[in-house]
Amino acid sequence: METPAANTPNFDSQKLSNDVLEDIGHSAERYRKIAVPPILVVDDEPVVLALLGEQLKSIGRSHVVASSPEIACNHLENSETPFSCVISDFSMTGMNGLELLKQAKSLQPDAHRILISGLADLEMAVNAINSGILFRFMLKPTRIDELTRIVKDAEEAYIRKIKERIINDDVRRLAVSLKEANVRLEKNIQQVIDLSREVTRIFSPFLHEINEVTCELVDKFCKFKRFSPDQERILRLSAQFHNLGLLRIPRPMIKKLFFRPAELTSEERSWICQHPERGGEMISFVGDIHEVSKIVRTHRERWDGSGYPDGLSAHLIPPLAQYVALASFFAENRFYGRQVVDSVLREEGKAFGPEVIEVFKRVDAANELPAKIRESEPMDCTSGMVLARDVFDVTGMRILSAGRVLNTSDLRYLRERADEGSLAHSLAVKVPTGPAVPERK
Numbered sequence: 001m002e003t004p005a006a007n008t009p010n011f012d013s014q015k016l017s018n019d020v021l022e023d024i025g026h027s028a029e030r031y032r033k034i035a036v037p038p039i040l041v042v043d044d045e046p047v048v049l050a051l052l053g054e055q056l057k058s059i060g061r062s063h064v065v066a067s068s069p070e071i072a073c074n075h076l077e078n079s080e081t082p083f084s085c086v087i088s089d090f091s092m093t094g095m096n097g098l099e100l101l102k103q104a105k106s107l108q109p110d111a112h113r114i115l116i117s118g119l120a121d122l123e124m125a126v127n128a129i130n131s132g133i134l135f136r137f138m139l140k141p142t143r144i145d146e147l148t149r150i151v152k153d154a155e156e157a158y159i160r161k162i163k164e165r166i167i168n169d170d171v172r173r174l175a176v177s178l179k180e181a182n183v184r185l186e187k188n189i190q191q192v193i194d195l196s197r198e199v200t201r202i203f204s205p206f207l208h209e210i211n212e213v214t215c216e217l218v219d220k221f222c223k224f225k226r227f228s229p230d231q232e233r234i235l236r237l238s239a240q241f242h243n244l245g246l247l248r249i250p251r252p253m254i255k256k257l258f259f260r261p262a263e264l265t266s267e268e269r270s271w272i273c274q275h276p277e278r279g280g281e282m283i284s285f286v287g288d289i290h291e292v293s294k295i296v297r298t299h300r301e302r303w304d305g306s307g308y309p310d311g312l313s314a315h316l317i318p319p320l321a322q323y324v325a326l327a328s329f330f331a332e333n334r335f336y337g338r339q340v341v342d343s344v345l346r347e348e349g350k351a352f353g354p355e356v357i358e359v360f361k362r363v364d365a366a367n368e369l370p371a372k373i374r375e376s377e378p379m380d381c382t383s384g385m386v387l388a389r390d391v392f393d394v395t396g397m398r399i400l401s402a403g404r405v406l407n408t409s410d411l412r413y414l415r416e417r418a419d420e421g422s423l424a425h426s427l428a429v430k431v432p433t434g435p436a437v438p439e440r441k
């Protein structure tokens with residue numbers, strides 16, 4: 001890497017990292033508290049417009065009415081607040097509803113578009129939905145139950161889109177900060193680690209937890225294997241950054257990878273297999289420890305040569321990459337308790353060489369393997385389990401904090417909230433691996 005010129009302006013790297021982390025913290029807050037904007041309703045028949053307005057009011061939806069396509073376009077172009085969706089009649093004077101919704105897509109692409117029309121226009125509506133112009137189509141006369149369902153779907157889709165934008169902005173911000181770090185943050189690696197951890201946590205809490213378990217096991221390897229100080233530093237940094245390339249893969253694909261891998265298409269698998277290369281490229285700024293980039297690139301290689309991206313085998317794989325590979329395999333493995341240990345040991349000679357397996361056995365024999373994180377429903381949890389993640393209700397209010405040891409009262413409360421449908425998500429609990437079984441002599 002080239003050394004920056006002596007006259008390079010002074011740069012406060014601490015301030016850069018703090019500013020970016022603060023911005024991401026604000027993003028996390030916005031992520032949890034996204035307000036749903038009003039609905040724009042358009043019809044040039046006053047009676048129908050009033051009826052739609054009353055229906056929306058009866059289901060508690062804020063809305064703005066427009067009695068003509070021209071007024072609607074003015075709202076779309078000049079309104080200070082966006083719209084979550086636009087509901088329009090098809091037959092109107094001057095401009096039909098489909099033409100209006102095409103303009104709405106251009107003016108406010110986040111707003112989901114709903115067309116109301118008669119049965120005769122059904123084929124036209126289906127074609128418009130397939131081409132991405134419409135979100136949904138409703139037949140006249142509108143029914144309150146159908147309107148409620150479609151509006152709810154549109155609002156949920158709007159929130160998902162905004163959340164994805166917040167996450168993508170954070171990932172882009174991380175990429176920018178990493179590029180700037182190319183010449184300015186070489187002595188501030190810890191700040192970049194903190195930044196990548198925070199972005200990963202917002203992008204996917206489950207991926208963040210996998211990374212934390214991976215890093216914890218790598219720390220144990222460093223305790224039970226004599227590495228040089230430089231090797232320890234490189235190994236720990238590689239564990240922190242090993243899944244960075246997954247941040248450039250769509251979140252739905254990440255969920256399928258960890259929870260429903262059988263549903264991945266061949267194209268999706270091919271894309272996922274590129275993440276070690278992408279991760280290696282994203283951290284290639286680390287000039288004095290360029291080995292980190294190489295380890296990130298090769299941590300998915302397997303001892304028998306069946307890994308990716310380069311199909312390396314045995315001693316062609318950087319030795320430290322094998323330790324990151326095993327720690328990652330342990331963290332991502334679908335097994336828990338002693339079963340996960342057995343699954344690792346079965347991979348000797350396949351995914352891992354004998355040296356890294358031997359160090360893993362030492363950690364296990366000392367009963368120092370880290371606890372793993374499991375997604376569980378309240379009914380499947382027992383007293384004594386430890387929460388790995390904060391628990392929120394559907395309003396975004398935190399009801400239990402990470403680190404809490406669940407007791408009988410907690411479980412009763414959580415099960416009641418789950419039965420009501422007021423929990424925002426399943427629970428993430430820590431599952432200990434359990435003590436090693438002594439070998440028989």
